[in-house]
Amino acid sequence: MRWPRQILFGDVDAMFASAAIVKDPSLAGKPVAVGGPPPRGIIAAASYAVRAFGVRSAMPTVEAFRLCPGIVLIPPDRPLYRRLHEQMQAVTGRLFPVTEWTSIDEFYAETTDLQTLYPDPAATGRLVKEAIFAATGLRCTIGAATGKIVAKIAADTNKPDGLVVVSPGMEAAFLAGQPVRALPGIGPKTGARLQSLGLRTIGDLLDERWDQPLRHLFGPRLHWIREAARGLDHEPVVADRESKSMSHETTFEHDTRDRVYLEQVLHGFLRTLAAELRQDGLAAAAIAVKLKDSHFTITSRQRRFPRPLNYDPDMWPTIRQALQELMKPATFYRLAGLALTSLTPAPSGLFDQRRSKAIEAMDAIIARHGATVMGLGGVSKSEEE
Ligand SMILES: [Mg+2]
Structure with a gap:
């Protein structure tokens, strides 16, 4: 059967730890982890051998040693990863x-x-797995599906060294049993809220019994969340996407911990950037919020939308939530930044015609006078449904 659309997702298994073993094959089978040394180091990547002890990436190295005293700790080797990446490309x-x-x-x-x-x-899938292994010595897991979301979730559930095909028509059935957190756009906070409502699986998101609380939780995003939950996803594969992004950042005159002020700053950036996206016929599939605190420590948070967006009121809740999750109590910030990433050509049908007309009219005004003059909050919500 010829598929209407076919996408492969590939993910190298424990890339940094596997790279260390490629460089020094005597490490094979040993509990290898890549990261910084104690007391302050963090595990950047854990081999499957060390994961058996409960060691995970982002864990303090001290904790990893407690779980697995025989751990083989390897410092990160960026030039090696870059070389392997280029070979895979x-x-x-x-x-x-x-x-x-x-x-x-x-x-x-x-x-x-x-x-x-x-x-x-x-x-x-086998062809690319074997070709990558022959070129680099790295094993990867491949998922094949009609869309990116299903291909990625399929691969994530079949690691390591997996190969999984979700045939056309089987998307919703495959997703139904997966945890809600597997869906892009559902972060830890939303996941926890869904769990407290009693929703555990992606299939639960489609259950009409939860219509009311889900509408309350997601607002207009619910439509896309449910499309994604059915495995309907038209996001295109775009070459060299990693280099495509738009961003704005600013350093404040005085360090601040005022959340409302930080929201205003990021909201202003979003208006300008989203207007630029629309003028260029682009949409963003992901965002990144960045903060630098008074000690010059930079933290950032990335979020993916269920599908590419360029209408700022739809994008704002995700950005606002990322900011809230990023801000620490009693911390002053000296810089805030926003990046719209994973840019793609705007999918057709992103808006209904009436809303598009209203947005077009506003964009004309923004183009003439700048985004500060007029925000898109003015397009009435009642026109969205
Ligand atoms: Mg990987």
């Missing part, structure tokens, strides 16, 4: 017409047009 560039590397060890490949050559997506 060369492989995917040779095999696929369009590949989008979203991080140093994750990619999406558009394989719809390869079906004539490779009618079986499992065979395509």
Whole structure:
């Protein structure tokens, strides 16, 4: 059967730890972890051998040693990762017409047009797994599906060294049993709120019994969340996406811990950036909020939207939530920044026609007078449904 659309997602298994073993094969099978030394170091990546002891990335190294005294701690080796990444990019560039590397060890490949050559997506998946292993010595897990969200979740549930195909029509059934947190756009806070309501799986999001609380929780986003939960996802694979972003940041005259003020600053950035997106016919699939505190420590938080957006009132709740999660009590901040990332051509049908007209009219005013003159809060919500 020829698929209407076919996308492969690939994710290298425990990339940094595996890279250390590629460099020194005598480490194979040992409880390898990459990270900084105690007392202040953090685990950046854990091999599967060390994960068996409960060691996880982002864990303090001290804690990792407590769980696994025999841990083999390796310092990070950025040039090695960069070299392996370039070798993998060369492989995917040779095999696929369009590949989008979203991080140093994750990619999406558009394989719809390869079906004539490779009618079986499992065979395509094996081909790329073997080619990456031959070029680098790294193992990866591949998910194939009609959209990016399902392909990624499929791969995430079959690590390491996995290969999973979710055939057209099986998306909703596959997603139904997965935890809600697996869905992009559902972070730890929303996940906890859903759990307190009694929702555990992606399938629960489609259950009409929860219509009322879900509408309350997600507002207009619920429509997209549910489309994603059904596995309906039209986000395209865009080559070289990792380099495509727009951002704004500012350093304050006086350090501040005023959340309302920080929100106003980021909201202002968003208005300008979203207007630029629309003028360029682009949409952003993800955002990053960055803060620098009075001790010059930089923290940031990334969030993905269920689908690419360029209408700021739809984007704002996610950004506001990221800011709230990022802010620490009793901390003063000297800089705030916002980046719109994973830019893609704006999908058609992003707005209904009436709303598009209203946005067009406002964009014309923004283009003439600047975003500070007019925000898009003015497009009435009642027109959205
Ligand atoms: Mg990985």
